[in-house]
Amino acid sequence: MRDKLLFAGLFAVGVGILGASYHNLMRANADTSVPADHSGPVMVIDVAGQANGEIRIALRDDLAPNHVERIVTLAERGDYDGVVFHRVIDGFMAQTGDVEHGTDDANARRWGTGGSDLPNLRAEFTDHPFERGVIGMARSQSPDSANSQFFIMFAPAPHLNGQYTVVGQMMDGFDVLDDIKRGTGGNGAVVGTPDRMERVTIER
Known part of the structure; x- marks a missing residue:
């Protein structure tokens, strides 16, 4: 039903252009370009693990109404609670949201290979750039083929522009984002004990 095995290698292409030194340069320069008239839902992620604290995200239903509706549905069902950050690439992004396998600590090799019990979504690509703090599907x-997984940008990644659906922009919690446990290797797979979304709620 879903292209499960392809989720794990989602960002293999182009990762090499982003490095730790670039990340360190950008971490102090958060782009909080949430529209002043934003009236959409806000996703609140309580992160637990190496990073501890709250990340607040303005969900951009003006850009991707169907994708935002999906995130809101899964969050309000509690499906995101306990899901790990399974792929974290320093200087690039932190990926999470595998509600099918992301809470199964006994089968870590399956993290990132699943979606939800809902159908895949049609792309809602826009020209909104992938800057630091932007959330994409x-x-x-x-x-x-987007379903439930999403990623949060550590730094700008212009090669993603127009290729992935932008669903939100961080409002607060950049210090928490920067502390999320990094993965290893070119794929950024997290080994050992990953950080996780302990609880995800929606404010309207």
């Missing part, structure tokens, strides 16, 4: 090779 993960997908496989097909543009219309």
Whole structure:
């Protein structure tokens, strides 16, 4: 039903252009470009692990109404609670949201290979740039394969612009984001004990 195996390798292409030194340069320069008239839902993620604290995200239903509706649905069902950050690449992004396998600590090899029990979404690409703090929906090779997984940018990644659906922008919690446990290797897979979204709620 889903292109499960392709989620794990989502960002293999182009990762090499982003490094730790660039990340360190950008971490003090948070882009909080949430529209002043934003009236959409706000996602609140309580992060636990190496990083501890709250990340607040303005969900951009003006850019991607169907994707935001999906995130809100899964959050309000409690499906995101306890899901790990399974792929974290320093200077690039932190990926989470595998509600199918992301809470199964006994089968870590399956983290990032699943979605939800809901159908995949059609792409809602825009020209909004992937800057630090932007949230995008993960997908496989097909543009219309996003489901439940999403990623949060540590730094700008222009090569993603127009290729992935932007669903939100961080408002607060950049210090928490920067502390999330990093993965290893080119794929950024987190080994050992990953950080996780302990609880995810929606404010309207």
